[in-house]
Amino acid sequence: EAQVTQNPRYLITVTGKKLTVTCSQNMNHEYMSWYRQDPGLGLRQIYYSMNVEVTDKGDVPEGYKVSRKEKRNFPLILESPSPNQTSLYFCASSRANYGYTFGSGTRLTVV
Amino acid sequence: RKEVEQDPGPFNVPEGATVAFNCTYSNSASQSFFWYRQDCRKEPKLLMSVYSSGNEDGRFTAQLNRASQYISLLIRDSKLSDSATYLCVVTDSGGGADGLTFGKGTHLIIQP
Numbered sequence: 001e002a003q004v005t006q007n008p009r010y011l012i013t014v015t016g017k018k019l020t021v022t023c024s025q026n027m028n029h030e031y032m033s034w035y036r037q038d039p040g041l042g043l044r045q046i047y048y049s050m051n052v053e054v055t056d057k058g059d060v061p062e063g064y065k066v067s068r069k070e071k072r073n074f075p076l077i078l079e080s081p082s083p084n085q086t087s088l089y090f091c092a093s094s095r096a097n098y099g100y101t102f103g104s105g106t107r108l109t110v111v
Numbered sequence: 112r113k114e115v116e117q118d119p120g121p122f123n124v125p126e127g128a129t130v131a132f133n134c135t136y137s138n139s140a141s142q143s144f145f146w147y148r149q150d151c152r153k154e155p156k157l158l159m160s161v162y163s164s165g166n167e168d169g170r171f172t173a174q175l176n177r178a179s180q181y182i183s184l185l186i187r188d189s190k191l192s193d194s195a196t197y198l199c200v201v202t203d204s205g206g207g208a209d210g211l212t213f214g215k216g217t218h219l220i221i222q223p
Contacts, residue, residue, distance in 0.1 A: 033210035042215035043155070043198070050208045058210060090154055096206035099145050099157035 002027045006091050006103035013081055013110055021076045021106050023091030029101075031094045032074040033058065034066065036087040043090070049074055081110045113138040117199050117214035125222050128189050132217045134199030135181045143207055144175050146184050147198040149216065155198055158184075186219075194221045 004025045013019055025032065033048035035058075045058030049068040063085055065077040074093075078085060086109050092100040114137040124130045136144075144161035159166065161173040161182050172185040182199055199214035 031206075031208050031210070035211075035213075037152075040215075043211075043213040045210045045212070048208075048210035056209070059212075088152060092211070094207055096208070097143070098207070099147075099160060100207070100211060102154035102156070104154050105152070 002101070004091055004093050004101050004103040006089075006106050008106060009104065010107050011109070013108070015082055015110055016080050019078050019081060019108075021078075021089060021091075021108070023074045023076065023103060024072050025074075025093040025101070026072065027093060027095070027101070028071065029093035029095045030071070031096070031100075032068065033092050033100070034064070034074070034076050035090045035092065036060065037090065038087050046076070046089075081108075083110050086110050113141075113201075113203060113212050115199050115201055115212055115214035117217050119215060119217060121218040121220050123220050123222055124189055126189060126191060129185065129187050130189055130219065131186075132184045132197055132199075132219075133181050134183075134214050134217075135179075136199075136201045136212075137180070138201070138203055139177075139180060141180075141201040141203050141212075143202040144182050145200040145211075146171075146173055146182075147200055147213075149196045149198055155213075158197070189221050191221050191223060194219055 034046040047066040049055045089106045091103040094100040117134040146158040147155040149155045196216040
């Protein structure tokens with residue numbers, strides 16, 4: 001089944017403890033991106049990647065890192081999470097000129 | 112800064128009615144346009160792409176007006192299952208390589 005898989009689905013962590021949210025797609029898509037969704041603010045792009053080893057900042061990249069060492073994987077790294085990074089996170093992938101397919105989301109709480 | 116504006120609603124509509132949403136986008140160079148549907152904080156799902164010539168998929172019709180920079184979605188014969196948040200989405204690069212810019216969504220409630 002063609003899909004985007006995010007892990008974990010739910011995570012509660014403490015301020016400053018490094019974490020990684022994984023994202024993997026099995027559709028051989030070139031494009032991948034990360035979004036966060038917050039009440040009243042909608043979905044905002046964090047980082048995107050056009051292909052392996054090609055990444056760029058979106059609208060809200062502060063406090064996040066990404067890597068694209070393989071085409072299928074695009075992990076989101078929070079080196080030192082803070083409470084304002086508590087959010088619902090979505091990973092998505094696409095090929096050129098098609099709409100994006102989203103993962104099921106990761107609900108992160110930083111205390 | 113690129114922006115996509117939508118009326119947040121909620122739109123309360125009786126079952127069987129026709130409902131229309133619009134959205135406007137700020138970047139005249141935007142390349143691709145979509146409507147996504149999102150249920151109860153689940154992942155957004157692609158509803159349909161939007162073209163200048165207009166396109167239809169069953170009860171759904173989408174239209175793009177590049178001159179006025181707005182996008183519309185029409186839902187005919189609405190069903191209870193159409194209740195959701197509808198997200199207007201644009202990309203600024205050809206093909207969507209730089210990801211998506213979302214409107215904040217329009218909340219639709221279909222009432223029996």
